[in-house]
Amino acid sequence: MFPGRLAQLPPSSFAQLASLLDPVKPGGPVVSLSVGDPRGVVPAFVTERIAAQVHQFGEYPPINGTAEWRQAASGWLRRRFGLPAKAFDPEVQVLPLNGTREGLFLAPFIVTPERKAGGRPAILLPNPFYQCYAAAILAAGAEPVFVPAWAETGFLPDFASLPKSVLERTAAAYICSPSNPEGAVAGADYWRTLFGLADTYDFTVFADECYADIYLNEPPLGALTLRFEETGGFSRLLSFHSLSKRSGLPGLRSGIVAGDAGLMATFRSLRNYAGPQVPMPIMAASAAAWSDEAHVIANRELYRERFRVAHRILGNRTGFRVPEGGFFLWLEVGNGEEAALRLWREAGIRVLPGAYMGRETEPGKKQSNPGFSYIRVALVSDLSTISATLERMGEILARSGA
Ligand SMILES: Cc1ncc(COP(=O)(O)O)c(C=O)c1O
Structure with missing residues (x-):
């Protein structure tokens, strides 16, 4: 599909899903729970700020954002992660992104040397993973090292289990929490x-923490919080945040990267070449969104309600768990691909086989993919759709013994 160093990228998760399901007739009105598209209601203040600044589409935006945006983004980072005012300098340690994904894609370019420890630099990533990471690593010329996240490792990658020879070549590690x-x-x-x-x-x-504000109980501990508590700074850390999930505004394409002053300076230089500036009206709306918590609290409550419903309907399934954060059910079903196909064929329910987000740890052995026995179910629709769809899903899975 791609030439050169990207040639080893497989088709995207959603392309694989289309190949699996599109040739098959759906067994009912289609309900998509495959895409993690938050579909939030756009708060009125967002619309108003964009409208008020529309004339600024006539100017090139600065790569480091407006002063208003930097203050708002830094204010949120301090409040959310319990950081003192002196913890970082908003002028150099915070940058706006066109959504987290854009920053996550460019990040490897600023840390990947030609060689490390005498070999090809490696970048670690969880397996399963957000697909952008692998593409970014390959594009930057590093070797992706997929580190499985099994139930036994708490669904997080055990980076410490890697051989010393790999860790010595490691230039970076993606972690999503x-x-x-x-x-x-x-x-x-x-x-x-x-x-x-x-x-x-x-x-x-x-640290991809774009779901940091979507949690069920306690706010997840941030990388910035822990690093600052332990070292008084953010060395070797870049932390990524997004309004896509926090505010349910994926179409705004607005995120934050913050962290180590030296890395941030290099990132800013690279961004000056690549040019992913955030338009000024979007920055104005983003500043308002980072400064407001009311819409985020309401948003979080909606997810809690959806997970309560999921628990009521599917809670007696073996292996069912309500996640600590984010808005996906990661449902164990035996064979995720078969289950996804069955849900589609029998009811028109579209979910993502977990394997499509992962890689086989032993090539040619499907079961060695840590996502093999799961489906990912995005709880982003309205409550009544979710409720009816999960009821149907529960029946179909139970009938098939999954
Ligand atoms: C783990 C993860 N990281 C990053 C992103 C990108 O989000 P955005 O670019 O909208 O901020 C997503 C979106 O689904 C995601 O799931």
Whole structure:
């Protein structure tokens, strides 16, 4: 599909899903629970801010955002992660992104050397994973090292289990918390171990925390919080955040990257070449969204309600778990691909086989893919749709013994 260093990328998860389901007639009106598209209601203040700044589409926006945006983004980072005012300098340690994905894609380019420890640099990533990571790693010329996240490892990758020879070549590690697809959250010990490895082997942590404000009980501990508490700074850390999930505004394409001052300076230089500026009216609306919590609290309550419904309907299934964060059910069904096909054929329900977000750990052995026995179910529709669809899903899975 792609030439050169991207040639080893398989078709995207959604292309694989289309190949599986599109040749088959859906057994009912189609309900898509496959895409994690939050479909939030756009708060009035967002619309108003964009309208008020529309004339600024006539100007090139600055790569580091407006002063108003930097203050709003920094204010949220401080409040959300319990950081003192002096923890970071908004002028150099915070940058706007065109959504987290854009920043996650460019990040490997600023940390990947030609060689590390005498070999090809490696970048670690969880398996299963958000697909952008692997594409970014390959594009930057590094070797992707897929680290499985099994139920036994708390649905997070056990980076410490890697051989020393790999860790020595490691230039960076992606970690997602709360994680997509499993909704697992990294606790203090997890972050401590990861930063310990980063310090020992001199690599950067890319903390994808775009679901940081979507949680069921306690707010997930942030990488910024732990790193600052332990070291008084953010060395070897870039932390990524998004209004797509927090505010249910994926179409705004607006995120934050914050962290280590040196890395941020390099990132800013690269971004000046690549040019992913955020338009000024979008920055104005983003500043308002980072400054407001009321819409986020309401948003979070909607997800809690959906998970309560999911628990009521599917809670007696073996292996059912309500995730700690994010908005996906990671449902164990035996064979995720077969289950997805059955749900489609019998009821028109579209879910993503977990395997399409992962990689086989032993090539040619489907079961060695940590996503093999799961389906990912996005709880992003309205409550009555979710309720009716999960009831139907429960019946079909139970009947098939999945
Ligand atoms: C784990 C993860 N990271 C990053 C993103 C990108 O989000 P955005 O670019 O909308 O901020 C997503 C979106 O689904 C995601 O699930």
